Amino acid sequence: MIVDCAILGGGPAGLNAALVLGRAKRSVMVFDDNRPRNAVTQETHGFLTRDGIKPHEFRALAHQEISRYPSVNMQPVRVIGLRRADNAFEITTEKGDRFFAQTVLLATGLKEILPTIAGLPDYYGKSLFSCPYCDGWELRDQPLVIISERPQTFHLVKAVWNWSHDLLVCTNGHQVLTKEQHDLLRQKGIEVVEDRITALLGKQGQLERVVFATQGERERRGGFVASQLLQASPFTEELGCQLNAMGGIITDPLGRTNIPGVYAAGDTLLAVPHQLIIAAAGGSSAAAGVNADLTEREFL
Ligand SMILES: Cc1cc2nc3c(=O)[nH]c(=O)nc-3n(C[C@H](O)[C@H](O)[C@H](O)COP(=O)(O)OP(=O)(O)OC[C@H]3O[C@@H](n4cnc5c(N)ncnc54)[C@H](O)[C@@H]3O)c2cc1C
Known part of the structure; x- marks a missing residue:
């Protein structure tokens, strides 16, 4: 089976994308190994209606809301391989399982070196x-x-x-x-x-x-x-995504990278400030990009 979109990373960017794509009736797999950058914090601030929420509570609420959309499937596992295979992308997890998707959204966030x-x-x-x-x-x-x-x-x-x-x-x-x-x-x-x-x-x-x-x-x-910020996962290099001077993925306003079928959102863009609400908004925009491009193909 080939899903419409594989979302790599289940932080606010990936989860908001999953919500929007689920509501667009798209088949989605979200791969996430639950190692977000803000896991060290006690509270998350600045997200309207959720100011002060604990990071894990934010995620639990997001999962609860997304579970209403049956075409979204959560895979709590690390992705170790991503490559283009004919007309699809092949995703390999650390358990050795392989999945296929028409499009890929990179929402893997950043790692920081203190x-x-x-x-x-x-x-x-x-x-x-x-x-x-x-x-x-x-x-x-x-x-x-x-x-x-x-x-x-x-x-x-x-x-x-x-x-x-x-x-x-x-x-x-x-x-x-x-x-x-x-x-x-x-x-x-x-x-x-x-x-x-x-x-x-x-x-x-x-x-x-x-x-x-x-x-x-x-x-x-x-x-x-001030820490050094690096991509949390190496897929940008593997796919050949264009990066800015800071090492962030370059996209258009709908999350499209220079590689057809590959989208990016959230901290991976290295646009400041790094915030949950901005990452979530990016996920939403990228989901619209994915859906619009798939619809364009299907409509012809
Ligand atoms: C100390 C600290 C405090 C912060 N406080 C706030 C705050 O108060 N308010 C605020 O708005 N922002 C805060 N932030 C920033 C905020 O955490 C980020 O901007 C936001 O989490 C980015 O969302 P994201 O979805 O892009 O990435 P993330 O939330 O980092 O999520 C990325 C996910 O991808 C997963 N992943 C990565 N690689 C793989 C892979 N190969 N396979 C499977 N899964 C993978 C990770 O495990 C992670 O779960 C803080 C950050 C830090 C470091």
């Missing part, structure tokens, strides 16, 4: 976060740290400054700020420490202190971390 700092994972998602639009409100007006070894450090500082002016910028031994940026930060009263961080200290995920190799320690109540 700076290598002792203790950081204990605080990430609890008092250290990645995006001020997601978690800035909870940290507003607190003494915050920004940990970034990356070229976008200055941009992140400016973004976070909206939520708190009491900022400490830590580059963990890296030099990622220009002299002009240093001067501007000094004028704003923002301290920059370029020394290596040797420890993050606190209790139960609540950051309290940042300890440096040679420059003592500072008290902080949370903050933001």
Whole structure:
């Protein structure tokens, strides 16, 4: 059997696409190994009607709603292979099962590489976060740290400054700020420490202190971390999808990539800000793209 669409990834992008395609009477398989990027967080913010919901509750509600549409089939398994085979795409799972689909929607999200700092994972998602639009409100007006070894450090500082002016910028031994940026930060009263961080200290995920190799320690109540973002799965390369300078998949407004029959949505596009509601909206648009293209073929 060849389904109309195989959706790889069951986060908000993939699940919203499944909902729209199910409602369009399309046969769909959603493959998901349930390792979303936001699994470390306690609450999800900024999704109208769901502000503050736990990530796993959001998914459970989505599955409940999608279960009303019988043509959508959930496959809780990791996909390890994806290739074009004649007029269809062949999907191979880690269990060794093979499935075929007319179209494929890549909604596999991103993986992030955090700076290598002792203790950081204990605080990430609890008092250290990645995006001020997601978690800035909870940290507003607190003494915050920004940990970034990356070229976008200055941009992140400016973004976070909206939520708190009491900022400490830590580059963990890296030099990622220009002299002009240093001067501007000094004028704003923002301290920059370029020394290596040797420890993050606190209790139960609540950051309290940042300890440096040679420059003592500072008290902080949370903050933001810039991580390296990579595609969570390698299919973009395998299929030959065109990528932007950040490594995000390039699509048209209906999620079409440069490869006919291959669509993409959500964080895989690496468009900012990365948010559930934006990923879900992208999934919805891409589903319309898939359905429109299939209808076009069938109508002829
Ligand atoms: C710490 C943190 C806090 C955040 N807080 C918020 C917030 O408060 N509000 C907000 O709007 N956004 C928040 N985000 C961002 C949000 O999580 C993402 O923007 C959103 O999850 C992207 O949705 P997606 O569907 O594109 O990808 P994801 O939600 O990451 O889903 C992708 C899915 O694909 C699966 N997958 C990947 N590869 C395969 C494969 N080969 N086979 C099968 N399955 C696969 C993964 O397991 C995962 O389940 C936060 C992110 C982080 C890291």
